[in-house]
Amino acid sequence: MSRRFSTEKGMDVPNIEVDSENVEYTEEHITAKYLYTKNQVKVEENTVKVTPGFHKYTFQTERKVGKTGVMLIGLGGNNGSTITAAILANKHNVCWNGRTGKLEPNYFGSLTQASTIRLGSTNDGEEIHVPFNSLLPMAHPNDFVVGGWDINGANLADATDRAAVLDYDLRQKLRPELEKITPMPSIYYPDFIAANQADRADNVLSTGSKQKDLEKIRSDIKEFKSKHDLDTVVVLWTANTERFTDVEPGLNMTADEILNSVKENKDEVSPSNIFAIASILEGCPYINGSPQNTLVPGVIELSEKHNVFIGGDDFKSGQTKMKSVLMDFLVSAGIKVEAIASYNHLGNNDGKNLDAPAQFRSKEISKSNVVDDMVAMNSILYKEGEHPDHVVVIKYIPTVGDSKRALDEYTSRIFMNGMNTIVMHNTCEDSLLATPLIIDLVCMTELMTRIKYKTSDSPDWQSFKPVLSVLSYMLKAPLVPKGTPVVNALMKQQRCATNILMACIGLNPDHDMLLEHKTNLPGTVSREEL
Numbered sequence: 001m002s003r004r005f006s007t008e009k010g011m012d013v014p015n016i017e018v019d020s021e022n023v024e025y026t027e028e029h030i031t032a033k034y035l036y037t038k039n040q041v042k043v044e045e046n047t048v049k050v051t052p053g054f055h056k057y058t059f060q061t062e063r064k065v066g067k068t069g070v071m072l073i074g075l076g077g078n079n080g081s082t083i084t085a086a087i088l089a090n091k092h093n094v095c096w097n098g099r100t101g102k103l104e105p106n107y108f109g110s111l112t113q114a115s116t117i118r119l120g121s122t123n124d125g126e127e128i129h130v131p132f133n134s135l136l137p138m139a140h141p142n143d144f145v146v147g148g149w150d151i152n153g154a155n156l157a158d159a160t161d162r163a164a165v166l167d168y169d170l171r172q173k174l175r176p177e178l179e180k181i182t183p184m185p186s187i188y189y190p191d192f193i194a195a196n197q198a199d200r201a202d203n204v205l206s207t208g209s210k211q212k213d214l215e216k217i218r219s220d221i222k223e224f225k226s227k228h229d230l231d232t233v234v235v236l237w238t239a240n241t242e243r244f245t246d247v248e249p250g251l252n253m254t255a256d257e258i259l260n261s262v263k264e265n266k267d268e269v270s271p272s273n274i275f276a277i278a279s280i281l282e283g284c285p286y287i288n289g290s291p292q293n294t295l296v297p298g299v300i301e302l303s304e305k306h307n308v309f310i311g312g313d314d315f316k317s318g319q320t321k322m323k324s325v326l327m328d329f330l331v332s333a334g335i336k337v338e339a340i341a342s343y344n345h346l347g348n349n350d351g352k353n354l355d356a357p358a359q360f361r362s363k364e365i366s367k368s369n370v371v372d373d374m375v376a377m378n379s380i381l382y383k384e385g386e387h388p389d390h391v392v393v394i395k396y397i398p399t400v401g402d403s404k405r406a407l408d409e410y411t412s413r414i415f416m417n418g419m420n421t422i423v424m425h426n427t428c429e430d431s432l433l434a435t436p437l438i439i440d441l442v443c444m445t446e447l448m449t450r451i452k453y454k455t456s457d458s459p460d461w462q463s464f465k466p467v468l469s470v471l472s473y474m475l476k477a478p479l480v481p482k483g484t485p486v487v488n489a490l491m492k493q494q495r496c497a498t499n500i501l502m503a504c505i506g507l508n509p510d511h512d513m514l515l516e517h518k519t520n521l522p523g524t525v526s527r528e529e530l
């Protein structure tokens with residue numbers, strides 16, 4: 001049985017209050033002492049020695065959610081225009097007539113806005129699940145101030161019509177507000193995106209140098225922040241997929257190198273490199289929603305020097321999201337996936353840009369590496385270096401527009417060398433699946449700017465590491481701090497995010513054991529009595 005907390009419009013989400021001597025609530029902060037348990041493993045020849053570890057943290061979260069701005073690079077694109085329109089529709093509860101009658105706006109598909117977390121159970125066995133965004137004070141998308149840049153100058157009303165993602169009636173109702181929004185001119189270096197995008201580029205900066213481009217973007221961010229009196233600005237790339245840049249000494253291996261490469265106007269510095277640098281220098285978190293390698297070592301070092309969050313790469317919205325669930329299920333079940341044929345066709349401008357080999361290659365990389373961790377976790381099935389055959393195909397078929405058709409075939413070896421084939425057809429409404437992730441990326445990033453921690457070894461408050469790997473759930477190719485394992489399995493990523501939020505209010509992670517229903521549960525003890 002599970003109680004339903006209504007999150008109907010106008011109803012507040014439940015107020016979570018943790019009753020523990022280890023959690024303190026003040027006007028400004030929630031401060032929680034947390035015992036982090038971690039098994040330390042040591043492999044000695046054929047012996048695996050495991051030592052249960054206990055690590056004391058104190059997390060502190062600022063309760064005041066600041067006024068949050070979102071600056072989208074690619075504001076006029078399918079994702080950019082759709083998220084802007086959807087926020088307006090939700091904020092003003094704009095309903096519209098669809099094929100099936102009156103339709104209401106929602107944030108379905110967003111982890112932070114439409115998922116729940118199991119807190120535990122009551123004494124009479126009632127399971128209590130609460131909205132994800134009720135655990136800690138979080139920004140609400142309705143309150144986002146949205147702006148940004150685009151190499152195309154269409155206003156957002158024309159852009160949503162061009163995208164044709166949202167229903168016509170809704171677009172018409174939102175037109176008066178949307179047409180007031182026009183993207184700021186952006187950086188356009190033709191070599192980085194497909195040549196077929198050239199006819200879109202009518203709203204480009206012409207400062208004459210990459211250094212001046214950097215200075216202009218920095219001033220755009222400054223001006224946006226001050227004009228709207230913002231506490232936090234998150235800059236997010238949802239512009240076209242760029243080709244990969246070279247990564248080499250002297251170019252972008254260190255913060256100084258990449259700053260010098262900008263000054264020296266080097267060809268290999270991409271528009272997205274410049275946006276990332278500008279954001280970091282303005283103290284604004286930068287998120288890469290596309291697959292290109294914007295976050296080169298020099299940009300990462302710059303974020304570490306300035307202690308500014310960065311995250312990426314490539315929204316995990318449909319076909320890859322399904323892959324990161326199916327592969328986890330199959331391999332965890334001891335089923336050896338030996339071939340994955342991953343094809344899709346789409347007809348939006350993203351698909352048009354990906355029709356060019358260099359841009360497709362960026363996407364192929366992010367879509368292919370997603371199985372690596374799941375293969376690596378089962379050496380019974382896969383020998384050292386063994387991988388499933390895995391092909392990724394993307395074709396551009398204008399007729400289908402944003403309604404991407406994904407066709408996947410998983411061929412696996414099963415018991416006694418039988419073979420099993422799973423075929424899936426998944427109509428991924430690309431922008432309607434990706435834009436809730438933009439909300440989650442911004443909400444989680446803004447929250448992380450308000451969380452500090454200290455430990456028994458380091459008594460000074462510090463923030464999480466600048467490479468924000470807690471965002472992995474939303475991303476195909478998660479960027480992680482050096483030396484960190486890359487986790488792509490979707491449920492592990494979701495548990496990671498959920499349990500970090502639970503830890504920030506001093507709660508235990510949900511381990512699914514439900515011993516209370518399998519044994520006679522003993523009374524609770526304090527940690528000291530353990």
Ligand SMILES: NC(=O)c1ccc[n+]([C@@H]2O[C@H](COP(=O)([O-])OP(=O)(O)OC[C@H]3O[C@@H](n4cnc5c(N)ncnc54)[C@H](O)[C@@H]3O)[C@@H](O)[C@H]2O)c1
Pocket residue numbers: 073074075076077078079080149150151152186187188189193200237238239240241242271289290291314315316317318348349350353429430431433434
């Ligand atoms: N399901 C999804 O939609 C999904 C999933 C994962 C990743 N992505 C990535 O998100 C990005 C956007 O997807 P989309 O469907 O909105 O694409 P889109 O082509 O509709 O929008 C991209 C926008 O970026 C603009 N642009 C290109 N270069 C720019 C620059 N240098 N500065 C500013 N604007 C620039 C274009 O004019 C366009 O309006 C793509 O890179 C895509 O690969 C999308």
Ligand SMILES: O=P([O-])([O-])O[C@@H]1[C@@H](O)[C@H](O)[C@@H](O)[C@H](O)[C@@H]1O
Pocket residue numbers: 315316317318319320321344346350351354363367394404428430
């Ligand atoms: O997230 P996902 O559905 O696996 O991947 C999608 C690709 O299949 C699609 O071809 C591309 O246009 C989108 O940008 C997105 O990356």
